[in-house]
Amino acid sequence: MDFTGRDLIRGEPEKVITEKVDYLKDIGVCAVWLSPVLKSPQLDFGYDVSDFKQIDPIYGTMQDFDRMIDKFHKAGTKVLLNFVPNHTSNMHDWLKKSVKRINPYTDYFIWKDAKYVDGVRSPPNNWVARFTGPAWEWNDQRQQYYLHQFLVEQPDLDYRNPKVHDEIKDVMDFWLKRGLDGFRIDAICFIYERADFADEPESGEAGFVPTDYSYWKHVCTRDQPENVDLAKELEEFVNSYKKTESDTPKILLLECYGPPSVVMPFYGNDTRIGAAFPFNFNMLDYMNRESDVQAIKDMIAIWLANMPEGKWANWVISNHDRVRIATRMDNMLLDGIHMLQMVLPGTAITYYGDELGMEDTYVRWDQATDTFALNVGPDRFTLFDRGPSRSPFPWDDSKNAGFSDGPDLWLPINPNYWMNNMKLQTKRKSHLKTYQALATLRKSATFIYGDADVFVISKWVLALSRSYKDHPTYIVVINFNSYTETVDLLKDRPTLPHNLNVQLSSLNASINEGNLVKTNSIVLRPKAALLLTTARNDEN
Ligand code: GLC
Numbered sequence: 001m002d003f004t005g006r007d008l009i010r011g012e013p014e015k016v017i018t019e020k021v022d023y024l025k026d027i028g029v030c031a032v033w034l035s036p037v038l039k040s041p042q043l044d045f046g047y048d049v050s051d052f053k054q055i056d057p058i059y060g061t062m063q064d065f066d067r068m069i070d071k072f073h074k075a076g077t078k079v080l081l082n083f084v085p086n087h088t089s090n091m092h093d094w095l096k097k098s099v100k101r102i103n104p105y106t107d108y109f110i111w112k113d114a115k116y117v118d119g120v121r122s123p124p125n126n127w128v129a130r131f132t133g134p135a136w137e138w139n140d141q142r143q144q145y146y147l148h149q150f151l152v153e154q155p156d157l158d159y160r161n162p163k164v165h166d167e168i169k170d171v172m173d174f175w176l177k178r179g180l181d182g183f184r185i186d187a188i189c190f191i192y193e194r195a196d197f198a199d200e201p202e203s204g205e206a207g208f209v210p211t212d213y214s215y216w217k218h219v220c221t222r223d224q225p226e227n228v229d230l231a232k233e234l235e236e237f238v239n240s241y242k243k244t245e246s247d248t249p250k251i252l253l254l255e256c257y258g259p260p261s262v263v264m265p266f267y268g269n270d271t272r273i274g275a276a277f278p279f280n281f282n283m284l285d286y287m288n289r290e291s292d293v294q295a296i297k298d299m300i301a302i303w304l305a306n307m308p309e310g311k312w313a314n315w316v317i318s319n320h321d322r323v324r325i326a327t328r329m330d331n332m333l334l335d336g337i338h339m340l341q342m343v344l345p346g347t348a349i350t351y352y353g354d355e356l357g358m359e360d361t362y363v364r365w366d367q368a369t370d371t372f373a374l375n376v377g378p379d380r381f382t383l384f385d386r387g388p389s390r391s392p393f394p395w396d397d398s399k400n401a402g403f404s405d406g407p408d409l410w411l412p413i414n415p416n417y418w419m420n421n422m423k424l425q426t427k428r429k430s431h432l433k434t435y436q437a438l439a440t441l442r443k444s445a446t447f448i449y450g451d452a453d454v455f456v457i458s459k460w461v462l463a464l465s466r467s468y469k470d471h472p473t474y475i476v477v478i479n480f481n482s483y484t485e486t487v488d489l490l491k492d493r494p495t496l497p498h499n500l501n502v503q504l505s506s507l508n509a510s511i512n513e514g515n516l517v518k519t520n521s522i523v524l525r526p527k528a529a530l531l532l533t534t535a536r537n538d539e540n
Pocket of ligand 1: 320
């Protein structure tokens, strides 16, 4: 599960940590990835690190952190730290020394001389940063520009300098020695730039201005082949921490958006023994209110067909950079989406709060904290602001939803927290209960080893079945339509029994778990879903 550090470490550490560890274990989470908790001026939610070996004081101390790791491990939960190799904060000591050309830091960052046209200083090329505006920042003291693919305050490290590789491995070593189980590697597709620093062409995409990132086609600043080499180098490095056969390998989750040709090479080949895999963002990128079932089936098939033989899939439905799934699709569809995500073969990655069906929360201009959004000004900030999907987790109906006792929060909490929160969802049929039941079920052999078959029942009804040897078969049926649908599964799968048992039903399905349905006439309300099984009640 992808979890914000603020929810885990902040507050009264001992109490907060203990409670939250139990909650995550109870709902079946096996590993937690923390959003950045390292020392940072927090201009980019901590993705601007000013010291890779310290915990930011807003989250607590290193002792709090160690205690948290210990609690997680006692509960059998793995902990992954977010790691940002592409850049540091401009407050990092390495940059300060690089500005002064103090060795060995002189060439830690990507410095370039200015171009002068008619005596006027300009950046070395036309590159635009991911967070808008020129990707170059002039430094008066050093009399050169530095490259920043994200914020001005996030200078890019230069990976053509071998010393930078040593530094980041030293940082990884620091955390692995503290017992960390792996890392989520940030922005791996941005690490290298083309060595000739050529200008980038226009993308031709409508609706963007030249200072916008999408106005340009990023052929020189993204997806360079050396990024894959670096991933391999890091994977081999973390593999060296697996000392005995029985040690679990350290995990690396690699953040890279793109088509299979760009993403799949990060899986590496069979000779690599480690547990590194690229995130599968297909559900984030291609699943929305307009998607029909054929589109969803294709999106799933594309990942599975392109994944190298013998590798393990994963499915991401929300994250801290995108609109949440319940807002992007429909809150009523959430149990169905979880059934799909958790019944498909592979790791299900949950962004905190998705298990409750948390929706985006409107963030006003005066409340915005995302520098990306603040940089574009009040008229366009909502196009870029990532605050709405980052609002605090609603633990209960007490003040500030139990997130903090303070006078205000770092972002507004959803005003519906008093009627929809974690505590209430433990007491009634809820998204949380469905999530929890799925997490338990997917530990059984059928879900780990079984065949998966995704099939289109109609334009808006999708089915997914998992079967394994002589174990019971499981079938998910989801109605993506806005109207009630009657489904005949026998038409497509005539060998199925004439009645199926309801293992799980979505919040809106109006069919109780444990009931039987007729395989040839399953009635599904709009956005409702069922997980059916050939098992009899007493077999489960
Ligand atoms: C990644 C993170 C995003 C961050 C950016 C720069 O894309 O997910 O939140 O702003 O990298 O580090």
